[in-house]
Amino acid sequence: MRTVVLDTGAQQAADSCRCEGGQPKNFARPCLLLLLSEAPAHGYELIDRMRPFGFDVGDPASVYKALRQMERDGIVSSRWELPGRGPARRVYTLTSDGRDLxxxxxxxxxxxxxVLDTFLDRFRSSTPTPFDVSHPGPVGHVLESIGVRR
Structure with missing residues (x-):
């Protein structure tokens, strides 16, 4: 693994990068579909099971809204379940159209x-930049030749 040291301009560009974190647009939908393909579930269970996909749902209403829309679209169905204790819960199930989606x-x-693998492979094999500590470039070689260690 290489360590990259950025100059001030490069650091400012990296700080303003909007590519950090998050999932692709609408990524919650396929995650919900996948989880429901594994087992029918109620909303709070789905919210908990979405964490490994990078979701930290601060507003559960957004998941319920998505599930209701998915039900209107015919890709999930729901039924009320009466647990031994506590209130009734709506349990969602994947439909055949949902499986196709x-x-x-x-x-x-x-x-x-x-596509991402191609990008990352090419990035990893690209010519080292002067910021690459493992390949310090001409300035690093000059510093090392006079005994200066980084």
């Missing part, structure tokens, strides 16, 4: 993964 999402994500 999940397959389409998986295909799209696989294609996107191939």
């Amino acid at each position: 999940l397959d389409a999402w998986a295909h799209t994500l696989e294609r996107n993964r191939a």
Whole structure:
């Protein structure tokens, strides 16, 4: 792993980068579909199971809103379940149309993964920059030749 030291201009550019964190647009939908393909579930259970995908749902209403829209779209269905204790819960299940949509999402994500892998492979094999500590460039060689260590 290489350590990159940025000059002030490069650091400012990195600080203003809008590419950090987050998931692709609408990524919650395929995640919900995948989780429901594994097992029917109620909203709070789905919220908890979404964490490994990078979601920290601060507003559960957004997940319920998405589930209701997915139900209107016919890709999930729901039924009320009466647990032994506590209030009734709406349990969501994936429909066959939902399974088809999940397959389409998986295909799209696989294609996107191939593109990202190509980008990252080319990035890793690109010519080292002067900021690359493992390849310090001419300035680093001069400093090392006079005994200055970084």
